[in-house]
Every structure is written in structure tokens, then in C-alpha cells.
Amino acid sequence: MNDKPVNNRAWFFVLPVLIIVLFSALLPLMTVVNYSVQDTIGQNSFFWNGAAWFRELLDPTTDLGDRFAGALQRNLVFSFIILIIEVPLGIAISLCMPRSGWKVGPTLVIMALPLLIPWNVVGTIWQIFGRIDIGLLGYFINSLGIDYNYTGDAASAWFTVVAMDVWHWTSLVALLCFAGLKAIPDAYYQAARIDGASRLSVFRNIELPKLRRVLVIAILLRFMDSFMIYTEPFVVTGGGPGNSTTFISVDLVKIALGEFDLGRAAALSLVYNIIILAVCWLFFTVTTHLDQREGRPS
Amino acid sequence: MSRITLDGIAHAYRGTAGKQDDYALKPLHHVWEQGMAYALLGPSGCGKTTLLNIISGLVTPSEGRLLFDEKDVTRLPTEKRNIAQVFQFPVIYDTMTVAENLAFPLKNRGLPRAQIEARVKEIAGILDLTPDLNRRARGLTADAKQKISLGRGLVRADVSAVLFDEPLTVIDPGLKWELRSKLKAVHRALDMLMIYVTHDQVEALTFADRVVVMKDGSVLQVGTPLDLFERPEHTFVGYFIGSPGMNLLPATITGNRARVGTLEIQLDGTYPNFIDRTAQLGIRPDHAILAAPGQGLPVQVQRVDDLGRVRLARVMLGNHPMVATVPQDMSVPVGAAGVLFEPGRLHVYIDERRVEGAAA
Numbered sequence: 001m002n003d004k005p006v007n008n009r010a011w012f013f014v015l016p017v018l019i020i021v022l023f024s025a026l027l028p029l030m031t032v033v034n035y036s037v038q039d040t041i042g043q044n045s046f047f048w049n050g051a052a053w054f055r056e057l058l059d060p061t062t063d064l065g066d067r068f069a070g071a072l073q074r075n076l077v078f079s080f081i082i083l084i085i086e087v088p089l090g091i092a093i094s095l096c097m098p099r100s101g102w103k104v105g106p107t108l109v110i111m112a113l114p115l116l117i118p119w120n121v122v123g124t125i126w127q128i129f130g131r132i133d134i135g136l137l138g139y140f141i142n143s144l145g146i147d148y149n150y151t152g153d154a155a156s157a158w159f160t161v162v163a164m165d166v167w168h169w170t171s172l173v174a175l176l177c178f179a180g181l182k183a184i185p186d187a188y189y190q191a192a193r194i195d196g197a198s199r200l201s202v203f204r205n206i207e208l209p210k211l212r213r214v215l216v217i218a219i220l221l222r223f224m225d226s227f228m229i230y231t232e233p234f235v236v237t238g239g240g241p242g243n244s245t246t247f248i249s250v251d252l253v254k255i256a257l258g259e260f261d262l263g264r265a266a267a268l269s270l271v272y273n274i275i276i277l278a279v280c281w282l283f284f285t286v287t288t289h290l291d292q293r294e295g296r297p298s
Numbered sequence: 299m300s301r302i303t304l305d306g307i308a309h310a311y312r313g314t315a316g317k318q319d320d321y322a323l324k325p326l327h328h329v330w331e332q333g334m335a336y337a338l339l340g341p342s343g344c345g346k347t348t349l350l351n352i353i354s355g356l357v358t359p360s361e362g363r364l365l366f367d368e369k370d371v372t373r374l375p376t377e378k379r380n381i382a383q384v385f386q387f388p389v390i391y392d393t394m395t396v397a398e399n400l401a402f403p404l405k406n407r408g409l410p411r412a413q414i415e416a417r418v419k420e421i422a423g424i425l426d427l428t429p430d431l432n433r434r435a436r437g438l439t440a441d442a443k444q445k446i447s448l449g450r451g452l453v454r455a456d457v458s459a460v461l462f463d464e465p466l467t468v469i470d471p472g473l474k475w476e477l478r479s480k481l482k483a484v485h486r487a488l489d490m491l492m493i494y495v496t497h498d499q500v501e502a503l504t505f506a507d508r509v510v511v512m513k514d515g516s517v518l519q520v521g522t523p524l525d526l527f528e529r530p531e532h533t534f535v536g537y538f539i540g541s542p543g544m545n546l547l548p549a550t551i552t553g554n555r556a557r558v559g560t561l562e563i564q565l566d567g568t569y570p571n572f573i574d575r576t577a578q579l580g581i582r583p584d585h586a587i588l589a590a591p592g593q594g595l596p597v598q599v600q601r602v603d604d605l606g607r608v609r610l611a612r613v614m615l616g617n618h619p620m621v622a623t624v625p626q627d628m629s630v631p632v633g634a635a636g637v638l639f640e641p642g643r644l645h646v647y648i649d650e651r652r653v654e655g656a657a658a
Contacts, residue, residue, distance in 0.1 A: 190356050191389040193376040195450060196406035205402075209392040 035266035053267035064255075064264055071248040072275075078247065079226040082165045086222055087215065089166070090173025095203070097178050108178075111171045123235025126164040130156075130236070150237060154244035157237045161245055164232055169225065173218045180214035181207060216287045220280065227276060248272050302330040302353060302459060302491065306362035309348055322348045324516040325361060330459065330493065335485050337506035338495045341538075345515040346495045350461050353493065354381045366458055383461040384451040387468060388443035392436040396427055399435050400449045407454075421449045424484055440468045445477070452484055459491040466501065478505055499539055511535050527582070528643075533650045536580050542610070545586060545620040547579045551646060554655070559616030561595055566642060567655020578647040583610060583621040585643035588628065593636035597622070602630050613637065 039049040059065040097107050114122075130150050132138040141148040150157040184206065192202045230249035233239065239246035239254075246254075252272065256265035308325040323345040330336060338346045351357040352364065355376035364372045371379055382403070391399050400418045409417075422428045425445045430438065435446060444465065451460050462481075466474045482505060485492050496502050502509050503523040511518045511526065511534070518532040519525075530536035536544030549556040554568045556579055563579065588599070588611050597613040602624060609624035615637065622637050624630070646653050 185387070187385040187387060187389050190351075190376075190383070191385060191447070191450075193356065194354060194381065194383045195403040196377040197402070198406070201406065205391045205393060 032266045032269050035262045036270055037263075039263050049263060053263045054271070057264070057267050057271060064268075067243075067251055068248070068268060068271075070243065071246055071251045074245070075227055075229075075247050078162070078165075078229070079223055081162055082169070082226050083219060083222055085162070085166050086170045086173050087219060090170050090218065091177050091211070091215075093170065093174040094177035094181055095207070097174070099182060108175070111175055111178075114168050114171050115175075117168070119231035120235050122164060122168050123232040126160060126167075126232070127236045130160045150241075152241055154241055157241060157245050160236060161233050164236065165226060165229070168232070169222060173222065176214050176218045177211055180211045184210050216283075220283055223283070224276060224280065227279070301332055301367065303365040304328045304330075304353075304362065305365060307349075307352060307359045307364060308361040309345075309352060309357060309359045311348075321515050323352070323359075324514075326517055328510070328517065328520065330491055332491055333489045334507045335482070335492045335505060336494065337502035337509045338493060338512060339497065339499060339502040339509055339538075340512035341497055344512045346497075346512055347463055348515075349512075350383070350463055350493065350495055353459065354383045354461055355379050356383075380454075380456055380458045381461060382451040382454055382457045382459075384447050384463065384465045386464045388440060388447045390435040390438075390443050390446050392434075394435055395432050396435050396438070396446055397422070397431040399446050400427075400453050403450055403454055417453055417455065421453045424452070424480060425449050441470060441473055444468055448477070448481070452488075455488075457490060459493060462492065462494040464495055464497070466496075474501075481505065499541075503539070511538065513538075529652070530580065530645070531652045533578060533580065533647050536582070536645070536647075540582060540584075542583055542621050544580045544582050545622075546647070547581075547615065547618050547620065549577050549579045549646075551577045551648075556646070558618065561616055563595065563639075563644070565644065565646065565655060569646060569653065569655050572648050575649050578650075580645040580647055580652075581620075581639055581643060583623055585640040586620065586622040587638045587640065588613070588622045588624045589636040589638050591634045591636055594638035595636060597635055597637045599632055599635050611635075 036053055037049055037051070038046040039052075040046045056062045056064050057068050060069045093111075097111070098104055117125075129135045130138045130148075132142050132149055138148060138150075147153070148156045148159075150160040188206050188210075189202065192206060197205065228249060229247055230253070233245045233247060234250055234253075237245045239250045243251075248268070249272075252265060252268050255261050255268060304326050306325050306327060307323065308321055309323040310320040311322050312320065326349070338349065340346050348357060352359045355371070355374060355378075358373065362372070363370055366379070391402060394402065397418055400421060401414050404414045404417060418431075419428075422431055425448060427442070427445055427449060430442065435443065438446075448462075448465060451462070466477060469477060478501065481492070481494075494502070494505055496505075503526075507522065508520060509523055509526055510520045511532075513532075513534050519530065519535045521529075521531075526535055526539045530539065530544060533544070533546055537546065547558045549558045549563075551557075551565070551569050551572060554565045556563045556565055556577075558579065588597075595615060597615050597620075599611050599613050600619075601612045603610045603612070609630075611622050611624050613620055613622055613635070620637075646655065
């Protein structure tokens with residue numbers, strides 16, 4: 001039986017939150033939805049356009065569809081590459097970090113440093129670092145006899161953008177894994193020694209299984225962040241050379257603010273948003289489902 | 299492998315060894331004999347686990363030598379010693395099945411597959427794990443997980459000793475008793491040295507052939523359960539073993555007489571003079587029998603607790619509270635009564651250690 005007292009005045013307590021959410025999320029989102037189904041001939045006069053923008057966006061034979069398909073592909077490849085590098089590297093670093101003693105503090109601070117630097121500053125650092133005339137990295141690579149120039153060569157540009165992301169965000173994976181490793185009770189390591197397990201076996205049978213939950217979070221965070229990446233490639237390469245590092249967000253800003261094509265930009269925003277939501281939902285559902293199938297969480 | 303010798307083993311976790319207070323384990327000599335079941339009994343923080351970890355090699359002692367037979371293994375790493383250890387909380391390998399968990403210590407030592415399978419089957423049979431053998435270990439209950447941990451401790455046939463660090467803490471009381479009898483059966487069947495850490499005296503007394511009582515990093519007494527009960531060498535042993543513990547009465551001793559307050563008690567032996575040292579008389583409640591007023595020493599009965607099997611009277615002997623047994627046929631007494639001490643059961647403790655009197 002529900003014997004809770006009902007008092008409609010309680011709605012007043014919820015009202016401030018509703019108003020804030022309305023102005024901060026709901027209204028802007030609905031504005032975008034509104035734009036995505038309308039066209040304009042300027043002078044603030046809009047008319048109904050149905051799903052035409054969406055059809056154009058999802059049809060690779062059109063100019064917009066082609067741009068979107070290319071950018072989406074680049075985004076997926078980029079996320080895949082950085083996950084493949086950052087997750088194993090992060091785990092490896094966390095295994096090497098000291099777990100007790102005075103070294104813990106300094107190590108954590110050093111590891112956290114890249115995370116504290118604002119995105120556009122990271123971009124600027126690498127923009128200069130990679131320059132072939134005054135940048136340490138660019139000059140050094142060229143002096144090795146390798147032709148490296150991120151403003152002219154797509155491979156160099158990709159290398160720079162990926163290296164920058166690895167430098168910026170591997171710490172996050174490492175710190176999350178470090179926290180996961182610290183949470184493993186000593187008894188597990190002691191039992192492994194009693195059982196005569198090798199170092200590799202300890203990693204495979206104790207550390208990796210215990211890191212699973214942390215890794216799910218790390219992969220989810222890194223996927224979302226890398227899929228939405230904007231500032232760093234924009235500062236370093238501006239999406240170039242050509243459109244080789246033009247990710248969806250970079251293109252979106254070009255369409256919305258450069259070309260002021262509100263309808264197309266709105267449609268692109270919504271599809272972009274839905275992709276991220278769908279991937280996160282899928283990822284979350286699959287991992288929680290796996291947990292349930294294996295019985296109660298330990 | 300026949301025995302494990304502790305030769306002056308001591309350990310301090312921090313600070314310089316040498317200062318008495320820094321020792322988690324004070325210098326200790328002891329020989330653990332093959333085929334015996336020992337219980338390490340003592341309150342929390344008395345150094346039981348430290349001692350266990352030193353034997354298994356998880357902790358390297360700050361002083362002393364550890365010998366397996368005649369071989370010095372003090373600095374030998376854990377995996378090179380033939381020691382199995384079971385911890386207080388279940389440790390299982392999440393990703394493996396129960397069978398793989400049990401096989402893990404054997405697989406790491408490169409035993410042939412057929413031998414591993416036979417051994418796993420045998421141990422699973424003893425611990426009732428056979429129906430679960432092919433299940434993933436991570437979905438099981440805490441009980442079952444701890445049984446797996448026990449199984450991994452017992453699965454190796456070549457071990458010098460199996461060490462248990464309060465292994466039944468997480469087990470249901472009912473199952474606890476059953477598992478303990480199983481361990482005892484395994485011990486009899488496999489004839490291995492077992493050392494069992496616990497702070498539960500019932501567990502210690504029912505499991506072990508020899509009980510080692512520890513307090514504050516030192517061993518107070520090693521003996522059979524009967525020894526500990528009948529001749530506690532230290533007041534702490536008297537107090538810690540038995541429920542309720544031994545009665546301890548402050549006394550002054552002269553020759554073969556003890557004086558408690560204003561009362562005089564006849565002793566079995568003659569004692570030298572202990573000047574400036576604390577003397578106490580110890581008598582177990584089981585051996586102090588309540589009697590009619592006028593018999594034995596005069597006491598005032600305060601309260602009688604009926605424990606079903608036995609009735610215990612809380613009485614005042616002069617100014618000192620003590621516990622005595624009420625005989626079966628006696629009606630519940632109130633007020634003045636007498637108390638009789640069974641002959642030969644009264645112990646004299648000087649500075650907390652038992653002293654034997656010279657024959658009178």
C-alpha cells in the first residue's frame with residue numbers, strides 16, 4: 001500500500017531544477033531540432049523542409065553526405081587507434097607505478113599533469129612541438145631522415161594528432177587502473193605466491209579480471225571523448241591537410257559557423273548526438289549483461 | 299620433510315629491532331613436528347599471523363633462523379618453500395572454474411595432467427565441491443569460495459605444512475563445525491603438519507593436538523588442550539582458555555599457606571618467599587565447588603547463572619569476586635555459603651607465571 005502523503009505543493013521544490021534544465025538543455029536542443037526540419041532564405045524567415053536535410057546527410061552521393069561519411073569514418077578510425085594504444089599503455093604504466101611509499105605522491109602528480117592542461121593549450125604545445133623549423137619533435141624526426149610535415153602530409157598529421165591524444169589522455173587510463181590495482185587485497189598476491197604463480201599469471205588471473213570494471217569506464221570515457229574531439233586537431237592541423245584530419249565536430253563547426261548553413265548543421269548535430277548515445281547505450285548494456293550472465297558480482 | 303624449527307625468530311615491522319615494544323613477534327624457539335595439528339591461539343594483534351607469514355615466507359623475519367629439517371630457509375622465497383597457506387578471506391581466481399582453481403597450484407609446478415586431475419577429484423570429493431567443479435568460481439557463495447581456498451591449500455601432496463589463517467571466519471556457524479571436522483579428517487588421512495591460527499578457543503581445542511597460546515608477540519604456553527585446561531602456565535592462559543576463565547585471587551604466600559584478604563588457604567606444596575612480587579591463586583570454576591555454609595571457605599553468593607548443563611554461582615570471597623560450580627543436587631543457594639577447592643587444582647602464580655611448590 002502506498003501510504004505516502006500526497007502534497008502537490010511539493011512540485012515547487014522540483015520547479016527550479018526543471019527551469020534550469022529547460023533553459024540549459026531542453027530549449028537549446030529543441031532549437032536544434034527545429035532548425036533541422038526547416039530551411040531559410042535569410043532575413044529570419046524559415047519554412048518547413050521535412051526530413052530533407054537528414055536524407056541529404058545520410059546519402060553519400062550528395063556533397064554533404066560525402067563529407068559526413070568521410071568524417072565519421074575518420075572519427076571511428078581515430079577512436080579505434082587511440083583506444084588500441086591508450087588502454088594497453090595505460091595498464092602497463094599503472095602496473096609500473098609505485099603502490100606505497102613516498103614515491104606515490106610525486107608519481108600521481110606527474111601522471112595527472114597532462115590532464116590538467118586545457119585542450120587548446122595542448123593543441124598549441126603540439127602545434128609548436130611538431131613544427132619542422134622550430135619544433136623539437138618535427139626537427140628531430142626530419143633530422144633522422146624521415147620526411148615529416150604535418151601541414152603537408154596526411155600521415156604526419158595523423159601521427160601528430162594521435163601522439164597528442166595519447167600524451168594527453170593515457171594518464172587517465174593509467175590513473176583509473178592504478179586505483180583498480182590498489183583496491184586488490186594483499187591476500188590475492190600472497191595466495192598467488194603460495195600457489196607458485198608467475199608474474200604473467202598473476203596479471204592474467206588476478207589483476208586483469210579485477211580491473212575489468214575500471215577498464216569498462218576507461219574505455220567508455222576515452223571513446224566518448226575521442227569521438228567528440230575538436231579543439232586539439234583544430235588548433236594543430238585545422239582539419240588538414242586537405243580534409244585528412246577533419247573530424248565530425250570540426251566539419252560541424254565549419255558548416256554551422258563558417259557556411260552558416262543552419263539546417264544541415266542541425267541535422268548533423270542530431271545524428272552525431274544519436275550515434276554517441278547509441279554507442280554508449282550498447283556498450284553499457286553489453287557489459288552489464290555480461291556481468292549478470294556470470295552470476296552475482298563479486 | 300619432518301619438522302620445522304624456529305630458531306630465535308623475531309620480527310619488528312618498523313623501527314630498529316632491539317626495542318622490546320617494536321617487536322610484533324618476540325624472539326621465539328619452537329619446533330613444529332611432522333604429522334601434528336597445531337593451533338595458534340591468541341587475541342587479535344598478538345603476532346599469530348606474523349608468525350604464520352614468516353613460516354610461509356610472505357614475511358622475512360628481522361632476526362633468527364627458520365629451518366625445514368636441517369635446511370635454512372629463512373631467505374628462501376615463498377614459492378620455493380613447500381608450504382600451503384589459506385587466508386582469512388576467500389581468495390579465488392575469478393576467471394577460472396572451480397576445477398581450474400584447484401588445479402592452479404599444481405599446474406604452476408608443472409605436474410602431469412593425469413596426476414592433477416586425480417588430485418583435484420580427490421580434494422573436491424573431500425570438500426563436497428564435486429558438483430560445482432565445472433562452474434565459474436566467481437558466482438559462488440562465500441562459503442563455497444572459502445572451500446575452494448581450503449582446497450587449493452590441501453591439493454598439493456608434497457607440502458611440508460599447511461597453514462590456516464583463521465580460515466573459517468566467513469563460514470556459517472553450522473558449516474564451520476562440519477568443515478573443521480573435515481580438516482581434522484584430512485589431517486589424519488594425509489599425515490601432514492598443520493598450523494591453524496584462530497582466536498576462538500573452541501576451534502583451537504577441538505582441532506589441534508597441540509595448542510600454542512600467544513599474547514603480545516610471545517608464546518605463553520604450548521601444550522595439549524588438556525594441559526592448557528588443567529595446568530595453565532600463565533594467568534593469561536588460565537583466563538583465556540575455558541569459559542568462564544580461571545578465578546585469580548591476589549594472595550600473599552608464606553611457606554605452604556596462602557592468605558587472601560583475611561582468609562587462610564592451605565597449599566599442596568611449600569613455596570619460597572616471594573618478596574615484592576605479585577602472587578595470585580588460580581582455580582578453575584569447574585574445580586571450585588559450592589557447599590553448605592561452614593564447609594570450606596566462607597563466601598557470599600551474589601547470583602546463580604543456570605547454563606543448562608551446569609549452574610555457576612558468582613560469589614564473593616572476602617572482597618574478591620569469583621565463580622564456583624553449584625553441585626547438581628544442591629538447591630539454589632542465597633547469601634552465605636562455603637566453597638571447596640578440589641585438591642591439586644589450586645595453582646600459584648608469581649608475576650603471572652605458574653610456580654610449582656616443593657613437596658610438603
